[in-house]
Amino acid sequence: MREKNMLLDEILGDRRREGRAELAEAMRVLSHEAEPDVAPAQTAAYFEPRLYTQLAQGGIDRATLTRLLHGPHDATFVPGTTIELVTGLDQILSAFLADNLDRPEELSLTEDPAAHLPALRRALELIAAVRPVFHEALTESLRAVLLFRHPDAESFAALGMHGMIFLNTPAAAGPAFFVEQLTHQGGHVLFSEATLSRGDFFTGDPEAPLSDYVGGDDPRALYDAFHGLYTESMECQVYTALLAGDLLTDAERADFAEPLKETSERHEIDLELISPHAAEIFSETGLAIHDCIREQKR
Secondary structure, eight states: OHHHHHHHHHHHHHHHHHHHHHHHHHHHHHHHHHOTTOOOSSGGGGGOHHHHHHHHHOOOOHHHHHHHHHOOTTOEEOTTSOOEEOOSOOHHHHHHHHHHSSSGGGOEEOSOGGGGHHHHHHHHHHHHHHOHHHHHHHHHHOOEEEEEEOSSOOOEEOGGGTTEEEEEOOTTOOHHHHHHHHHHHHHHHHHHHHTSSGGGGBSSOTTSBTHHHHOTTOOOBHHHHHHHHHHHHHHHHHHHHHHHSSOSOHHHHHHHHHHHHHHHHHHHHHHHHHGGGHHHHBOHHHHHHHHHHHHHHO
């Protein structure tokens, strides 16, 4: 497993760093075009998720650009990281959520986001213990976490607010919940960066329906299915390693057993669906990633 992980980390790690650099440069150019004399104190400011969505939409005003580039000086961060824990909704976040959720009027932030900091920290420690390279990438690429409540919305990550994940968080959420969400939604953030040049990974259109290749009525695009293979693989790796070791309490161990079973079954179904057609779907680079993921499942 170690050699397979190293190969996948090497392929995706190099691509992720290239993607991050490309995104930062795009934000620098767009910021300069919007307000040539407003510049950040540090290059890291170009990874601010709210900046990304504002510049991508266009029409950002000088005051907002200045605030975003110079950072949230009073922000709350997950201990030991530069990951912001969002504690309030501003105009940018409210507008984004309204565009990305059904019935946004039923959404609210968790009553006390900071109360979840110990569980978030514990979750990251567990991930670091069993998958250190993945943890390193997470703490570099993940810029913010927003914890919300909604009757039926799913947690999500979106390129339109790149670097932030949005978690529909139960009141009793513990480390197992956050390991699952950081691995899954955070995995989407990492994979989005690594596959920023989508066309490099497919023989045809990345947005083509998967069903064009595998038959049936699967509603996903090729690129979305590729994301699924990666996040499912990472979840299975993390859960399996944690359950095989002695890092978990008895209560935490029970919390991981069912998610592993469900994710493993879903991952197996996706591999059985996609793998027979992999040579037709993926380019050489995409096929190398697919083959690493498939071998890790064995």
